[in-house]
Amino acid sequence: MKLNYRIVIFALAIVFGIVFSLPSLLQTQSGKKITLGLDLQGGLHMLLGVKTEEATKSRIKSIAASIKHFAERNDILIDGLSFDSKSVTFEVLDSDEIKNFDDFLSKLEGVKVTHKGSVITLSLTPKEIEKTKQQAVSQAIETIRNRLDQFGLSEPVVARQGKDKILVELAGIKTPQEEQRARELISRAAKLEMMAVDEARNARVYNMSDADAAAYGDVILEDVKNPKIKYLVHEIPILDGGMLTGANVGFDQNNRPVINFKLNAEGADIFGDFTGKNVGKRLAVVLDGKVYSAPNINERIGGGSGQISGNYTVLEAKDLAIALRSGALLAPIYMMEKRSVGPSLGADSIKASMIALIGGFILVIVFMMVYYRMAGVIANIALIANLLILLAVMSLFGATLTLPGMAGIVLTVGMAVDANVIITERIRELIYEGKSMHKAIEEGYANAMTAILDANITTLIASVVLYVYGTGAIKGFAITMSIGILASMLTAILGTHGIYQMLEPKMGKSKNYRFWFGIKG
Amino acid sequence: MEFFKYKQPIDFMGKSKIAMAVSIILILASYAILATKGLNYGIDFAGGTIVQVKYDTKAPIKAMREKLQADKLFDGASISEFGSPDEVVIRMKTSSASVAKDIGDVARAALQGTGNFTIRRVDIVGPKVGSELKEKGLMALFLSIAAILVYVAFRFEWRFAVASIAALVHDVSIAMGAVALFQIDVNLDVLAAILTLLGYSLNDTIIVFDRIREGITKSKKANLTEIINESITRTLARTTLTSLTTFFVVFTLFMFGGEIIHAFAFTLLVGIIVGTYSSIFVASPLLILFGFDVKNYHAKLAEKAKREAEKNRMREQFESGVM
Numbered sequence: 001m002k003l004n005y006r007i008v009i010f011a012l013a014i015v016f017g018i019v020f021s022l023p024s025l026l027q028t029q030s031g032k033k034i035t036l037g038l039d040l041q042g043g044l045h046m047l048l049g050v051k052t053e054e055a056t057k058s059r060i061k062s063i064a065a066s067i068k069h070f071a072e073r074n075d076i077l078i079d080g081l082s083f084d085s086k087s088v089t090f091e092v093l094d095s096d097e098i099k100n101f102d103d104f105l106s107k108l109e110g111v112k113v114t115h116k117g118s119v120i121t122l123s124l125t126p127k128e129i130e131k132t133k134q135q136a137v138s139q140a141i142e143t144i145r146n147r148l149d150q151f152g153l154s155e156p157v158v159a160r161q162g163k164d165k166i167l168v169e170l171a172g173i174k175t176p177q178e179e180q181r182a183r184e185l186i187s188r189a190a191k192l193e194m195m196a197v198d199e200a201r202n203a204r205v206y207n208m209s210d211a212d213a214a215a216y217g218d219v220i221l222e223d224v225k226n227p228k229i230k231y232l233v234h235e236i237p238i239l240d241g242g243m244l245t246g247a248n249v250g251f252d253q254n255n256r257p258v259i260n261f262k263l264n265a266e267g268a269d270i271f272g273d274f275t276g277k278n279v280g281k282r283l284a285v286v287l288d289g290k291v292y293s294a295p296n297i298n299e300r301i302g303g304g305s306g307q308i309s310g311n312y313t314v315l316e317a318k319d320l321a322i323a324l325r326s327g328a329l330l331a332p333i334y335m336m337e338k339r340s341v342g343p344s345l346g347a348d349s350i351k352a353s354m355i356a357l358i359g360g361f362i363l364v365i366v367f368m369m370v371y372y373r374m375a376g377v378i379a380n381i382a383l384i385a386n387l388l389i390l391l392a393v394m395s396l397f398g399a400t401l402t403l404p405g406m407a408g409i410v411l412t413v414g415m416a417v418d419a420n421v422i423i424t425e426r427i428r429e430l431i432y433e434g435k436s437m438h439k440a441i442e443e444g445y446a447n448a449m450t451a452i453l454d455a456n457i458t459t460l461i462a463s464v465v466l467y468v469y470g471t472g473a474i475k476g477f478a479i480t481m482s483i484g485i486l487a488s489m490l491t492a493i494l495g496t497h498g499i500y501q502m503l504e505p506k507m508g509k510s511k512n513y514r515f516w517f518g519i520k521g
Numbered sequence: 522m523e524f525f526k527y528k529q530p531i532d533f534m535g536k537s538k539i540a541m542a543v544s545i546i547l548i549l550a551s552y553a554i555l556a557t558k559g560l561n562y563g564i565d566f567a568g569g570t571i572v573q574v575k576y577d578t579k580a581p582i583k584a585m586r587e588k589l590q591a592d593k594l595f596d597g598a599s600i601s602e603f604g605s606p607d608e609v610v611i612r613m614k615t616s617s618a619s620v621a622k623d624i625g626d627v628a629r630a631a632l633q634g635t636g637n638f639t640i641r642r643v644d645i646v647g648p649k650v651g652s653e654l655k656e657k658g659l660m661a662l663f664l665s666i667a668a669i670l671v672y673v674a675f676r677f678e679w680r681f682a683v684a685s686i687a688a689l690v691h692d693v694s695i696a697m698g699a700v701a702l703f704q705i706d707v708n709l710d711v712l713a714a715i716l717t718l719l720g721y722s723l724n725d726t727i728i729v730f731d732r733i734r735e736g737i738t739k740s741k742k743a744n745l746t747e748i749i750n751e752s753i754t755r756t757l758a759r760t761t762l763t764s765l766t767t768f769f770v771v772f773t774l775f776m777f778g779g780e781i782i783h784a785f786a787f788t789l790l791v792g793i794i795v796g797t798y799s800s801i802f803v804a805s806p807l808l809i810l811f812g813f814d815v816k817n818y819h820a821k822l823a824e825k826a827k828r829e830a831e832k833n834r835m836r837e838q839f840e841s842g843v844m
Contacts (some may be wrong), residue, residue: 008583011785015606046620048620048794049618049648049649049794050649059697063762108628110717125786172727176626176629176640176643177624181620183620183622184622186618186620187620190689197701200781210595217759219682241623248745272673295547302657311756329649333620334619334620335618335619335620335623335645335647336618336641336647336649336650337644337645337646337647338623338625338644338645338646339553339642339644339645340625340642340643340644341641341642341645342639342640342641342642344639344641345573345575345641345642346577348779348828349781349782350776351779352778352779353774353778353779353782355773355777355778356770356773356776356777356778356782359773359777360769360773360774363766363769363770363773364769364770365764367766371522372522403782404710404713404785407713407774407782407785407786409777410771410774410778411717411767411770411771411789414766414767414768414769414771415721415724415767416764417762417763417766418724418759418767421758421759421762421763422728422759422763425756425759425762428811429755432526432527450684450725450731450735451728451731451732453676454676454727454731455725455728456667456722456724457672457723458673458720458723458724458727459720459723459724461665461668461672461720461724462665462669462716462717462719463666464718464722465661465664465668466661466665466713466716468661468662469657469658469660469661469712469714470657470661470709474709474712474713477713477717506699515612518522518523519523520523
């Protein structure tokens with residue numbers, strides 16, 4: 001027995017494989033584990049599209065409403081106010097008033113104004129259209145996430161896919177009824193409300209029941225971050241998300257992040273009146289029945305735009321702005337793709353692929369031992385190490401194991417012996433030529449090397465392309481294939497070679513080719 | 522145990538004419554099937570809906586048909602057994618865009634009263650997603666072929682690259698032909714199987730080519746046919762063993778892997794057989810056909826070695842300060 005660097009690396013790789021695959025194999029509480037894909041544990045996968053054109057349409061609509069409101073308020077006669085999906089057009093009848101109108105219009109953001117005599121056309125700039133669309137998507141994601149958090153599922157996934165698609169993944173949905181409930185929840189518009197804090201009674205909020213509050217026409221709401229903090233607010237909201245046309249992060253004079261929000265014409269009036277009468281009191285910004293913030297009203301806020309300042313970080317302000325925008329879904333969502341798998345089907349799939357995996361594994365192991373004797377045993381050690389390393393790497397990445405991924409593992413078992421077969425056949429050839437054991441092993445590895453490298457690298461190229469262009473389940477398959485190929489190169493080239501070198505003192509003396517390589521010398 | 526002790530080269534190339542004829546017939550037949558029957562695109566690429574239903578007892582397919590026919594929504598829906606008599610799959614070309622209430626919910630309601638059942642799977646793929654997946658799939662196929670072509674040309678020689686790609690096209694064509702012949706639903710898993718087959722078939726071809734390259738470099742002979750015969754005979758043991766183990770492993774997957782993995786395993790099974798055959802009988806004869814010249818290659822190698830020696834001499838001179 002002698003140690004060499006190959007066997008040391010191989011031993012370390014096996015230890016790594018055992019340590020990091022244990023949590024997944026034994027399903028321990030702690031440690032990084034491989035998660036089961038939705039097709040194996042059951043659940044709901046959806047790809048939702050967002051009708052972003054609706055968002056720009058509603059933006060145009062509210063601009064039209066504010067023009068109408070401005071004209072009425074200032075007694076300016078306008079005619080033919082109309083809008084389509086891209087622009088608003090109207091005619092100012094009294095040409096002296098055009099300048100007044102221009103002043104008002106110049107305050108609108110992201111709008112291009114064109115004149116044709118007394119006819120004025122407003123259209124959104126391409127940049128503004130893009131911004132509105134992107135906002136609609138982020139807003140839908142925020143809303144959906146909010147909803148799902150309340151649904152009480154473990155770790156729902158809501159993520160943007162591509163430019164305007166939303167990926168929703170829910171594990172642990174058990175019944176079609178439950179799934180339908182989740183889908184209804186997702187597709188419902190979220191509700192944002194501005195509510196007045198009942199300052200006169202708020203101090204007593206912690207000793208009140210809901211019934212007590214209701215008696216005053218109030219409701220008790222919790223703070224979104226800290227459920228222990230409660231607010232007493234008037235039940236009838238001042239206004240709701242339907243009147244909001246936008247909310248963005250800005251900065252005040254002291255360069256602290258604030259939220260700039262915009263209301264439509266109707267909301268602006270209501271808001272102006274309310275804030276004027278309630279300076280010094282608090283305004284609760286409520287989303288899905290939770291208080292996001294309750295800033296003090298410092299002054300009357302007219303013009304339909306205002307600031308909400310508070311002690312937020314830029315990120316918090318951004319989140320709050322998104323939450324504000326997600327009052328009502330600006331753009332409706334629609335189903336592009338749905339895959340739902342019941343838990344029993346997932347269990348069946350696991351069982352079937354496990355049988356195939358174990359069956360294939362036993363087949364290969366027995367075959368190698370019978371055909372190659374000791375060399376086969378060494379190859380089998382490499383194969384087991386290969387599987388452990390594959391599982392360990394997947395666990396470390398927190399990879400998701402899908403059904404195609406399982407198929408990839410099964411295939412890896414079939415192909416992992418390839419390198420060992422190539423090497424052993426090469427060694428046999430050299431023994432036939434009459435070389436000594438030692439020479440045959442060293443030259444056999446050297447000869448087999450280029451073939452193994454070239455063959456594996458080309459297969460790896462195919463897997464990588466598959467990963468880049470694949471979606472969901474296919475990606476999982478490509479990952480297991482790639483890791484399997486890399487692991488098989490490590491275990492076959494380094495590992496088995498190290499074992500032979502370690503056993504060499506024993507082998508060198510032996511003339512028993514049958515025992516070592518399954519051949520008559 | 523030893524089945525393949527090398528005694529003398531087997532004349533593979535002598536049979537290559539027959540093999541080529543077989544290959545050409547198979548490829549033409551595949552294209553004929555693809556042109557007439559066509560690929561049966563599943564919902565992943567064509568869009569549509571699949572509802573998988575499991576009953577306590579044998580599925581009442583007739584009663585189910587009657588129930589579904591009452592609703593216009595299910596026009597053209599097909600109902601078929603899925604793996605076992607108590608399990609059925611309803612396939613539809615239509616998909617629904619509503620999130621709150623989808624076609625699966627409608628089907629569940631419509632099937633009430635046909636017995637005790639659970640809906641085990643509902644897949645809905647909209648038309649837009651399907652065409653996107655198709656685009657991406659084709660892209661993946663061409664990109665892998667291009668990347669592999671570049672790599673093999675760089676490691677071997679252009680004739681080797683073209684020959685290995687030709688073998689790939691051969692394998693993929695015949696596998697697709699088999700998929701079309703048995704009217705297997707072409708979904709993402711079949712695409713994955715085809716791409717795996719790319720990798721596998723190539724792996725096999727490269728092992729043979731590597732040995733041929735070695736034979737060319739080492740042997741004093743100038744006859745390419747002889748070299749190829751000898752190289753293939755020497756790799757025959759490995760080719761057979763690996764193909765057999767992989768074949769049996771995929772075969773267990775095909776037999777016991779369940780209905781969902783069936784299409785994947787089938788495509789791969791065909792692919793493994795064709796891929797192994799093509800390394801020997803398609804890729805290798807093409808080298809001869811493309812007029813690979815051993816003498817030329819030897820001259821190139823000698824030239825390369827000479828340049829290398831020249832460089833080393835210059836370097837030595839430079840280092841010893843003669844220059």
